[in-house]
Amino acid sequence: MDNLFRTELKGLTPGEIQKYFESLGERKFRGDQVFNWIYNHLVFDFDQMRNLPKPLREKLKLNSIISSLQLIDKQYSPKTGTTKYLFRTSDNQNIESVIIPEKGRNTLCISTQVGCPLDCKFCATGVMGYKRNLTTGEIVDQYLLSAKENGKGYITNIVYMGMGEPLLNYERTISSLQIFTNEITKGVSRNRITISTAGIPHKIIELAESGIRAKLALSLHSCFEDIRSKIMPINQRYSLRENIAAVRIYSKKTKTRITFEYTMLKNINDRDEDVNALIKLCSSLPSKINVIPFNSIKHMNPSGISAELESTPPERIALFVEKLRENHISVFIRETQGDDIAAACGQLAVKYLSLRI
Numbered sequence: 001m002d003n004l005f006r007t008e009l010k011g012l013t014p015g016e017i018q019k020y021f022e023s024l025g026e027r028k029f030r031g032d033q034v035f036n037w038i039y040n041h042l043v044f045d046f047d048q049m050r051n052l053p054k055p056l057r058e059k060l061k062l063n064s065i066i067s068s069l070q071l072i073d074k075q076y077s078p079k080t081g082t083t084k085y086l087f088r089t090s091d092n093q094n095i096e097s098v099i100i101p102e103k104g105r106n107t108l109c110i111s112t113q114v115g116c117p118l119d120c121k122f123c124a125t126g127v128m129g130y131k132r133n134l135t136t137g138e139i140v141d142q143y144l145l146s147a148k149e150n151g152k153g154y155i156t157n158i159v160y161m162g163m164g165e166p167l168l169n170y171e172r173t174i175s176s177l178q179i180f181t182n183e184i185t186k187g188v189s190r191n192r193i194t195i196s197t198a199g200i201p202h203k204i205i206e207l208a209e210s211g212i213r214a215k216l217a218l219s220l221h222s223c224f225e226d227i228r229s230k231i232m233p234i235n236q237r238y239s240l241r242e243n244i245a246a247v248r249i250y251s252k253k254t255k256t257r258i259t260f261e262y263t264m265l266k267n268i269n270d271r272d273e274d275v276n277a278l279i280k281l282c283s284s285l286p287s288k289i290n291v292i293p294f295n296s297i298k299h300m301n302p303s304g305i306s307a308e309l310e311s312t313p314p315e316r317i318a319l320f321v322e323k324l325r326e327n328h329i330s331v332f333i334r335e336t337q338g339d340d341i342a343a344a345c346g347q348l349a350v351k352y353l354s355l356r357i
């Protein structure tokens, strides 16, 4: 039978896989067993699922499939210890994931879309445009395949900060979270998972009410509506004011601190009034700031404002951070991870777009 008519099992939540097994006339616990093989043992071949009776394995081979992304490139940066994976989907799209090792933890950064529709002016993925949402299977497979490469248990944290906007692929993002945090999976606990969003207020509130309680990061980049609208066009549709109201609700409901991501752009968001506005905002809710030096996107030959963007010089970043800390704001500076292997958002996949056969 053609694969088109088979049910894809990778990406089904535990509840969905149980239902699927019932629809095949099997008991629910058989679904748990298959889920356990996929997520705990990283086994994707029915014949290796030894506790399933042979007739069931045959039935599964006929009706279902466990497909995988194809790993087409892997780049290791000796400078930072970062490893970048480039995967290809069955319809020949490229997506990327990065593993960032840091004191005692290994963080996997995953993508939720091929490209991105938001067109943030500082982001290489934005320049490449939007292709499609990833399926739940494609989102979780970035974790499964990198766990298989490095051994189960190696990945301790997951951040949804790769290509795409997770809250615009909401249902699949939620399903992938349900899979990662499931008690059968024993994968990554929800307080070690961060969803990063450019700000879709009603989806932030929906997430707050979903009971999932992952950590939330808002890509802030400016406290001023007019500046934010220039560098993040989505702000013209969903204002900062609405987003701040939404993250306040999120923080209260989930009892978590909000992370504000702040990419430092010279003369755009690094002035004295910027630091003062940040202090005021962060003092008003449980939060911390993730300061990110801007990774140049000049290699994309961008036009308009994107072509003019420059990173704030390191001395200015240091002063900016010092002022925040003096005012008791919790700040974390993200080093330009994997700059030497183009690990900034979207860069590797973009490089490969032109090489595609």
Ligand code: SAH
Pocket: 122, 123, 124, 160, 161, 162, 163, 164, 165, 166, 196, 197, 198, 199, 217, 218, 219, 261, 262, 263, 292, 293, 294, 295, 296, 297, 344, 345
């Ligand atoms: N769409 C989501 C997640 C993807 S971007 C979001 O907007 O949060 C992940 C983070 O990387 C965001 O904070 C984004 O603003 C930042 N980023 C994107 N391009 C960058 C660049 N060239 N230099 C530094 N940070 C960048």
